[in-house]
Amino acid sequence: MRKALALLLIAPLLLGQAKPVLVPDVSQRDIQIAYSFTGADLLLFGAIVYPGGRAPAEGDKPADIVVVVKGPTQSVLVREKEKVAGIWVNADRMRYRSAPSFYAIASSKPISQLVDQRTRDIYELGVDSLQLSPASGAVPEVQKRFDAGLVDLLKRRGLYYESPGTVEITDGVLYRARLNIPARVPVGRFTAETFLIRDGRVLAAAVRPIDIRKSGFERFVARSAERNSILYGLVAVALSVLFGWGAGAIWRRF
Numbered sequence: 001m002r003k004a005l006a007l008l009l010i011a012p013l014l015l016g017q018a019k020p021v022l023v024p025d026v027s028q029r030d031i032q033i034a035y036s037f038t039g040a041d042l043l044l045f046g047a048i049v050y051p052g053g054r055a056p057a058e059g060d061k062p063a064d065i066v067v068v069v070k071g072p073t074q075s076v077l078v079r080e081k082e083k084v085a086g087i088w089v090n091a092d093r094m095r096y097r098s099a100p101s102f103y104a105i106a107s108s109k110p111i112s113q114l115v116d117q118r119t120r121d122i123y124e125l126g127v128d129s130l131q132l133s134p135a136s137g138a139v140p141e142v143q144k145r146f147d148a149g150l151v152d153l154l155k156r157r158g159l160y161y162e163s164p165g166t167v168e169i170t171d172g173v174l175y176r177a178r179l180n181i182p183a184r185v186p187v188g189r190f191t192a193e194t195f196l197i198r199d200g201r202v203l204a205a206a207v208r209p210i211d212i213r214k215s216g217f218e219r220f221v222a223r224s225a226e227r228n229s230i231l232y233g234l235v236a237v238a239l240s241v242l243f244g245w246g247a248g249a250i251w252r253r254f
Contacts, residue, residue, distance in 0.1 A: 020063070021049045022206040024194040031181060031212045040181040042069065042210075044106075044192055048173050056172040063203070064108040065167045065175045066125055066195040069210070071102030071159075072188035075135075078150050094146040095135040101186040103127060103160045106177040108167040114197050123195060123202060127151055127160050158182040187213050 024046035031040050044067045050056060056063070076099045080092045107114065111126045120129040132147055154160040159182065167177040190210040196203045 019203050020051070020196060022194050022196055022204045023047045023049055024192070024206045024208055026192050026208050026210060029208070029210055031210065033185075033187065033212065033214045037183055039183045039185075042179045042181055042192075043176065044069075044179065044194070045174070045176040046194060046206075048175070048196060048204075050173075060172075061198055062172060063169075063196055063198040064114050065169060065177070066105065066107040066111065066114065066197060067167060067177045067179070068125070068193045068195070069102070069104045069179055069181075070100045070191050070193070071186055071212075072100075072190070073098035074101045074186070075099075076150065078146050078153070080146070080149065092142075094138060094143070096150065097133045097135045099132050099150065100130065101159065101188070102181075102190065103130065103154075104163070104179045105161075106163040106166045106179055108165065108169055108175075110164040111162075115200050115202070119200070119202065123205075125195070127155070127162060157184060159184065181212070185212060 024044065027043035027045075028040065031042075048063060048065075076096045078094050078096070080094075105111070105126060107125075111120060115123075115125065117129075120126050121131070124130050128151075130151070132150065134143055134146070138146070151160060163177075163179065167175055169175045188211075190212055192208045192210055193205065194207075195205050
């Protein structure tokens with residue numbers, strides 16, 4: 001009786017060990033932005049550890065890898081413009097409480113070939129599956145229009161993009177992918193999420209943090225604006241007046 005009870009207790013653990021485990025890493029966990037920053041090439045790599053440390057057998061179905069890099073969420077105000085009497089004016093607007101400031105996804109195959117729409121929505125696999133949070137209720141048609149507008153705007157800025165078929169998997173165990181961090185990327189705590197997918201199901205997931213921050217003079221200016229906003233504003237105004245006066249004096253001489 002005791003043996004049977006013990007087997008029942010450890011059965012969930014044995015079943016959990018039957019699944020593969022991801023061991024991911026990134027080439028840079030601390031990206032510093034200086035005045036000369038033109039972007040960064042981020043390498044995401046790792047290994048798939050199968051139960052017992054074995055390699056996948058020939059009869060096993062191949063697994064796929066999806067890597068997602070997300071920036072910190074932020075509040076965003078989206079304005080819709082309308083042409084009135086030949087002039088573009090703000091017609092309507094919608095505020096989002098939390099939207100990823102950056103989103104990039106790479107996969108070994110197109111996402112639509114790996115999982116169904118429900119799974120994509122649960123794990124936010126793909127730009128079209130992001131769960132955006134509008135601050136106010138709107139009819140579905142209006143919200144869908146603004147969602148598409150926000151995604152399109154960030155895509156054109158290079159802050160949202162997809163790279164299907166770019167994850168390389170070697171011998172069913174090792175994987176690697178490259179994602180570009182653009183020069184206009186916001187600062188903050190980013191996350192690199194890795195998903196192991198087989199037969200349309202997510203078998204394993206792992207997360208690694210990435211910090212993107214300003215350095216040098218840019219960091220000094222950002223910290224000054226954040227910690228001493230009043231003094232920073234006064235100094236900025238004084239410098240603007242000084243530079244304006246200096247430019248005027250030089251112009252009068254010539």
